[in-house]
Amino acid sequence: MTLPSGRDFRPPWPLTSGHIQTMLSSSGVRRTLLPRRAYRVLEGAEPATIDGGDGVRLTGAYTAQKTQAESRGLAVLFHGWEGSVDSTYVLQTGSRLLDDGWDVFRLNFRDHGDSHALNEALFHSCRVDEVVHAVGDIARRWPSRCVALAGFSLGGNFALRVALRAPATGIPLNYALAVCPIIDPGEGLFSLEETAPWFYQAYFMNKWRHSLRAKQAAFPHREYFELQELRQNLRGLTEALVLRHTDFGSLQAYLDGYSVAGRALADMQIPATILTARDDPVIPVDAFEKLELPNHVELDIATYGGHCGFIRGWDMTSFCDDYIAARFNALAGGSSPIA
Template sequence: MSLPTGADFVPPWPLRSGHIQTMLSSSGVRRRLLPRRARKVQENAREVLIDVGHGDRLSGRYTAQVTGRESRGLAILFHGWEGSVDSTYVLQTGSRLLEDGWDVFRLNFRDHGDSHGLNEALFHSCRIDEVVVALGEIVRQFPAKAVGVAGFSLGGNFALRAGMLAQAKGITLDYVMAVCPIIDPSEGLFSLESAAPWFYQAYFMQKWRRSLRLKQQAFPQQTYFELAELNQNMRDLTRSLVVRHTDFDSLEAYLDGYSVAGDRLMDLHLPATILTSRDDPVIPVAAFDQLRLPPNVELDIARYGGHCGFIRDFGMTSFTDDYIAARFDAIRR
């Protein structure tokens, strides 16, 4: 059976607009319109705290499949920046995989969802080591015949990097799926500032400032930022936090620290798929066109879809559910 491809996604007008796809992807309207089955993964979910060393923990939710058949395997899902285990796209994908017979683990990155009070140190995108440790713990606690990881946006970037590091840590993964992953962070940051419409940066900044305030409330003895810094733009606030809270000596070094651009994914040796769209207004497609990839990594660039949208119709369901489910199913054949 042939697998779906990005070329198969041709939504009706006006859903062919990348901006509409992107805005609807995380909108409250979409969340309200989703059918109940898209929230199944929340039912009987078990909260799990993962020890990642040095006294730090990451939180997640584990849901065992209840089809009555043997589990197909374990699906581990990564949300995007300022998303969470309960982001619409995570719930929808997780519910579909659960329905297909997969056990599902949804992981919160540090300071995402309701986890701001778990760890004193601040989240940043180069904290890949603790995510890899978490993967190892998840696989150990919930052994399965097959393990697939799927991530969205920044979560897709984390999934690709974790896939490269897992084998050296003795963690067996069978497949990695990245939807609209951040490829070149410096280019993506520049694009949000100068090329994307103003409301995208406003949206992300509102969520980020709220998250930083929650962090400060959780640890009032710490000074994570000066109040004036919260009024800075995305680039300057990122620079302020990088200099204060990381070992990087510049913003540029930090952004390069989680880049997977150029030939960096040549070290990814397990089967993987990268799905993105040419009309993504958040992450420029040029970085995908310039990737050098090994033969085991599939790059699929759709014409439509926006940023993590791929919404098929006005029922607000996503093409990515079928796309991911088909590829996860393929690793079990």
């Protein structure tokens, strides 16, 4: 079986613009135009609270497939920063996998979705241990012959780090796929500030400030930030919260803490795929080209796609659905998920 490749994605103009791809990926326009089948994963979904270890609780939703006599496996999906289990790209991918016979679990990271009141401490991107523990809990509660993981943007970064740790922690993870993952957080932060158009930083900052206010409302006895800190730019607010709410001594130490750049993935033991786009305006492609990867970790750099877009046409469906489903299905069928 021939697996799809990033070079196969050739959208019509003006979807050849990385900015248009990126802006449409999470837009209300896309949610309106998507066909109803893109939301099928919501039908019969069971809300769940997941054990993150050390008293941490995370939320998510499980949907059992009904298209086949036997499930192909369990697909676990991670959203991006300030996304949720109900983000458009998560629903669309989950619905496609459900139609193909996969059971689907969509996981919220701490303080994402409506989970701000569950844990008193703030979310930050180095909280990988609780996500590893959560995936282990999911695999135990919904056992399957095959477990595959896919994540988008920051969720892609988490997916790669979970896959790196899975063998040592006994998680029965068979494969991981990361779409436009954050590779070098320091470089990504600089890109949003200095090279990406202003509205990307404005978009993320608006969502982050809203999330922080929701956290403060959930725990009014805590002082998570001061008003002048909340008014800072991305770098300033990140540094303030790192110094106030983490054990990292500097912003750079924190950013290094969740980097998967250089040789960080060289010891990956399970098969994995990294899909990104050369025209991604949020995550610079240079960091991908500097990765040192083992043979069973596939790097696929498409010409087009923007940041987590890969939108094929005006029905707003995504090439990612076919791409992820083909690799997951190959895995379930006993073939290699690596092209």
